[in-house]
Amino acid sequence: MSQQPAHVGPQGPTRLIVLAGPTAVGKGTVAAAVRERHPDVWISVSATTRRPRPGEVDGVHYHFVSDDEFDRLVAEEQLLEWATVHQVARYGTPRGPVEESLAAGRPSMLEIDLQGARQVRKTMPEAVFVFLKPPSWDELVRRLVGRGTETAEERDRRLATARDELAAEAEFDVTIVNHEVHAAADDLVALMRPA
Ligand code: 5GP
Numbered sequence: 001m002s003q004q005p006a007h008v009g010p011q012g013p014t015r016l017i018v019l020a021g022p023t024a025v026g027k028g029t030v031a032a033a034v035r036e037r038h039p040d041v042w043i044s045v046s047a048t049t050r051r052p053r054p055g056e057v058d059g060v061h062y063h064f065v066s067d068d069e070f071d072r073l074v075a076e077e078q079l080l081e082w083a084t085v086h087q088v089a090r091y092g093t094p095r096g097p098v099e100e101s102l103a104a105g106r107p108s109m110l111e112i113d114l115q116g117a118r119q120v121r122k123t124m125p126e127a128v129f130v131f132l133k134p135p136s137w138d139e140l141v142r143r144l145v146g147r148g149t150e151t152a153e154e155r156d157r158r159l160a161t162a163r164d165e166l167a168a169e170a171e172f173d174v175t176i177v178n179h180e181v182h183a184a185a186d187d188l189v190a191l192m193r194p195a
Pocket of ligand 1 (some may be wrong): 022082085092111112117
């Protein structure tokens with residue numbers, strides 16, 4: 001993997017971590033564990049056109065925006081990357097906050113889908129691309145079903161996407177197997193602070 005520090009701020013060199021992996025592997029849960037255990041790490045808040053799930057807070061979990069608003073963000077080139085995920089909704093990373101966080105020397109992380117990770121690879125190749133992998137396919141299915149937030153039709157669509165996404169592991173710099181959420185979070189944070 002690349003050993004170059006991406007940005008040097010007042011707190012020394014930090015790297016941008018791009019966390020991707022198949023749907024329902026637990027990227028969101030690992031990101032939440034990073035937020036809780038490592039409050040110094042900045043995690044990007046994406047814009048999305050999907051509706052909030054129960055308990056999700058605008059500006060915290062996502063910036064929930066209309067289609068028109070998303071069009072405007074794209075037209076004004078305010079997104080570092082964006083993609084239509086699961087053929088349903090658009091998701092994108094606001095560019096300004098990422099640049100500000102890195103300029104301030106904060107360890108920074110994006111949690112995005114594979115299409116988005118491929119775009120960031122082109123524009124910020126010095127970032128570290130991390131693939132979060134489930135312990136097994138059965139475990140991935142169990143997590144997706146257990147979440148219970150999708151309809152059967154949407155779940156099937158997400159599983160089909162997940163099968164393709166698992167095949168992309170080789171494109172990444174590092175693989176972390178999500179056996180246990182806190183261990184995965186600590187492994188991720190260790191990558192942000194090169195020795
Ligand atoms: P969910 O709807 O379950 O919150 O997220 C669905 C998928 O969208 C996840 O795979 C998540 O990583 C991805 N995602 C969330 N934010 C972004 C983003 O800003 N850009 C891209 N490309 N994907 C995102």
